[in-house]
Every structure is written in C-alpha cells, then in structure tokens.
Amino acid sequence: MQVQVVKSKIHRVRVTEADLNYIGSITIDEDLMEGANIIEGEKVQIVNINNGERLETYTIKGPRGSGEICLNGPAARKVAVNDIIIIISYGIMDFEEAKSFKPTLIFPDETTNKLK
Template identity: 70%
Template sequence: MFIEVLKSKIHRVKITEAELHYVGSITIDEDLMDAANLVENEKVQIVNINNGERLETYVIKGVRGSGQICLNGPAARKAQVGDIIIIISYCSIEHEKVKNHEPVVIFPDEKNRLSS
C-alpha cells in the first residue's frame, strides 16, 4: 500500500508577481526550487496565508537568485503581490518506508532568499 506524504515545503514566501495573461503555473526562483527539492512541472499546492485560498498548479523555473515567486494564469486571481504563501509538494511512498522518510522544508527570509 502507498500513502501520500509531504515531500517538500517552501514555508512563507512572498508573492512578487501575478501574471493573469499567462498559460498558468507558479514561477519559483531556481535556488528555492533546488533547496526544496522541487523540479520543473512538478505539481504543487499553494496555500495563501493572507486570504485562505488553496490551489494546485505546477512549477516553472524562475530566475536563479531573484527571489521570484509569480502566480500565473487563473491562479493570479487567488493572490496579490505581497501575499505570503506556502508551497507544498507531496509524494507517494510505500507505507512500510514512511518512517524513514524526511521531507525537505525550507524557510526563506523576507526577500525570498535562503540564509547563508
């Protein structure tokens, strides 16, 4: 049996852009993607701290080191620039292996950058 568990989380980043007229997705600074073990096109859940909205979309690479967090397409209506969000991904793991699973959780600073 497989169960779905937390794989990765980027905890409390700030929306830097919202582009309504775009194909869709969330653009994430590639440094944050690497640190959180996220890959391009991976499905993620977005939780908006400011308004309680929750949505699912997929990841595209943003400019490395930019702090970019951009909601694209219809998702842009679910947040405003400056809103604080949590980005979450999940994975399926065999139930017997779940005790050894450790999710990756990162805590960027107020400029969406990783502490040195």
C-alpha cells in the same frame, strides 16, 4: 499500501508577481526550487496565508537568485502581490518507507525570498 506524504515545502515566501495573462503555473526562483528539492513541472499545492486560498498547479523555474514567486494564469486571481504563501509538494510511497521519510523543508527570508 501506498500513502501520500509531504515531500518538499517552501515555507512562507512573498508573492512578487501575479500574471493573469500567462498560461498557468507558478514561477519560483531556481535557488528556492533546488533548496526544496522541487523540479520544474512538479505538481505543487499553494496555501495563501493572507486569504486562506488553496490551489494546485505546476512549477516553472524563475531566474536564479531573483526571489521571484509569480502565480500565473487563473491562479493569479487567488493571490495579491506581497501575500505570504506556502508551497508544498507531495510524494507517493510505500507505507513502511513513509514512516521514516524526512521531507525537505526550507524557510526563506520572507522579505527577500532568499535562502537564509
């Protein structure tokens, strides 16, 4: 049997931009993506702490060290600049493997979106 488990999480970052006129996705500072073990194009779930919205999209690398967190396209309607969000990715693995799997969790500074 295969199960879906949390693979990576960027816990509580601040939205810096919302660009409705972009094709779609979330742009994330490359330092945060690397720290959380998330790759460009990976499917992620976004959970908005401020309004309870949940959505799925894919990732795009933002400039390294910029602290950028930008929701693009239709997802821009689900956030406001300065909202606090959690970014989660999931992996599918064998049930036995999942029992001992440890996800990569990072907790950046909410004000700067930089790794502590």
